[in-house]
Amino acid sequence: MAIFLADNSPSSDPPADEAQDARRRRDPEATRQAILDAAQELFVCHGPAGTSLSAIAKKADVTKSLIHHHFGSKEELWLAVEEYRFRAYFDIQRKMLLESDSTADLLRDSITAYFRFLQSEPDSVRFLMWHMLEDEEQPCPNLEKELFELGIEKIREAQDKGEIRSDLEPFFIIKSLLALPMGWFQTRCMTQALIDSDISAERLDEMYLEDMVKHFLEGVRPRPEDDSDPMAG
Amino acid sequence: MAIFLADNSPSSDPPADEAQDARRRRDPEATRQAILDAAQELFVCHGPAGTSLSAIAKKADVTKSLIHHHFGSKEELWLAVEEYRFRAYFDIQRKMLLESDSTADLLRDSITAYFRFLQSEPDSVRFLMWHMLEDEEQPCPNLEKELFELGIEKIREAQDKGEIRSDLEPFFIIKSLLALPMGWFQTRCMTQALIDSDISAERLDEMYLEDMVKHFLEGVRPRPEDDSDPMAG
DNA sequence: GAGTAAATTGACCGACCGGTCAATAGTCTA
DNA sequence: TAGACTATTGACCGGTCGGTCAATTTACTC
Structure with a gap:
């Protein structure tokens, strides 16, 4: 009954140096990848319908708007993850x-x-x-x-x-x-x-x-x- | 991409005489079954995470509160459908x-x-x-x-x-x-x-x-x- | 027929949903 | 260095989510 349980995993992957650096100095490609990785993990776990953009943003350590900026909509993000x-x-x-x-x-x-x-x-x-x-x-x-x-x-x-x-x-x-x-x-x-x-x-x-x-x-x-x-x- | 599309099926199953009768005169067992049937259909189509209680209520032609009355919560309804x-x-x-x-x-x-x-x-x-x-x-x-x-x-x-x-x-x-x-x-x-x-x-x-x-x-x-x-x- | 328990309703709640937008802050080029 | 571009932010939107509650209606019991 996975979908009924709160996601109690730590809010984000270990904020490795590379990730922090990538966010400090701008690196759109790294951001895109971070979103893609976070989305992948959450989609696999809870499915597209069971995953919210807020959760993905939190895990990728970006704002929700950034997801829309890079991928457009939730559906497009799902398709991108699928393609990937x-x-x-x-x-x-x-x-x-x-x-x-x-x-x-x-x-x-x-x-x-x-x-x-x-x-x-x-x-x-x-x-x-x-x-x-x-x-x-x-x-x-x-x-x-x-x-x-x-x-x-x-x-x-x-x-x-x-x-x-x-x-x-x-x-x-x-x-x-x-x-x-x-x-x-x-x-x-x-x-x-x-x-x-x-x-x-x-x-x-x-x-x-x-x-x-x-x-x-x-x-x-x-x-x-x-x-x-x-x-x- | 089923989950991203609105459910454009008619709002409820053909309101057969029996169903109408069951709702006019109270018949908790029939109500329970109607909810179970509607939930089953929507769960199969969109999955538990992709199905809202409102949608189930609409399809079963009952109020949302009635679902809670008969089954408790969404999770319990899902479990009931599974068991069934x-x-x-x-x-x-x-x-x-x-x-x-x-x-x-x-x-x-x-x-x-x-x-x-x-x-x-x-x-x-x-x-x-x-x-x-x-x-x-x-x-x-x-x-x-x-x-x-x-x-x-x-x-x-x-x-x-x-x-x-x-x-x-x-x-x-x-x-x-x-x-x-x-x-x-x-x-x-x-x-x-x-x-x-x-x-x-x-x-x-x-x-x-x-x-x-x-x-x-x-x-x-x-x-x-x-x-x-x-x-x- | 009075009383009680249960079925049913609709109004309502706070939280969260996906998505928008204007403002800000880096980055690159001329 | 000025200006254009874009990555990024945070406040905000209307709508919907699952769920609660008091009130009403129906059916059953004595």
Whole structure:
């Protein structure tokens, strides 16, 4: 019930020397970034509807008017934060995808890398969820599309080589590849309560990762008797 | 960017005779339900932080004070709506799980049923997401736990019969079973934009369901050479 | 029919919301 | 150094927020 609780975190990030200096001597770029960072943190925590401009201003140690000066309105600020996050998100994903150039372990590497990414950046999970709930449009549709097409191409190659069964649409394979780690971390905080034993969260992550990869890979492995038509449907 | 747009839906549900009658002659139970229904709809659409009590009162055709009278505070109303939704959600799931008593098609039936359920009730998808973002605690932890234990038991049976490979933790199998349909419908509105062809949303659902089930089931199928130790980890 | 408890109303509260605006204070250029 | 530009401030706006309260209306009980 996060939104019903007052934000009891200290009013602002540790006012590091750089930040203080940046405010003493004018530095609009640093100010912009400070606002963006503060907004990001609060938006991730409480969502756009649950975050007030006053709270952002307080955390960024600027006046509310300054937010309007640099970003226009609350909506534009939210969009700016989204763009900022999504660009980083897609960049990382593209990098991960391009790294694994061996088609043999393509899916194992991809799903593992995605799992590790979400594990190390739980904010991304929450951000994606806020986005799915609050926005109908993709902030960077071109980036996502490009990424999917790249992934589809790679999977097609692996299918042609016979390393992945050919009766599954590459697009759907990617969708499942993304859904499994995402689903795990979306419900991670509630998962612990479902387990009787006192396994640590980290250990649980490792156990799930292992089974998930095993299950996922086995499902896409070409079976001996499977020489039927590729491209079904 | 739903939260930034005014709610331009008609102010209230069609004031059916029953509703009007219920308000003319006093009927506290009907009033409570009207508030609950209106709150449910608005919460699903805009989330708890994005929904005002005034909006709920308007939609339910009651005064704001009446909400406080029946539910206390906004938070208590949100919790009441959650409890209401979750109880229905778990009831349906338990029913689905108990129905398929043949262990042979247990997983096929379960994942298909869950997919169909989310497909027919997109509100549930959004509600679950709001819940995951806003609340840390489960509203009905006992119900969920009971459900998981039931599922785990059934999977264990199937594993003992050799119908499901034994080197996967049943708990994790369920997690994946839930994550796949959920992930699909969470991003459904953006999926269309990723596809070049003009396949209808319904057709796309069917195609994904088919591949997802194929992939999921193949991944849990015991392999011929697989006679290693069950219960790994 | 009197009395009581509960449902319902509308007026009202202080706090906060997103946003505006004129004034001020640095920074850069000519 | 003068002047233009802009980052920054603080006071202020109308509106809405969640919530309270006393008064009124209805239903139930004896």
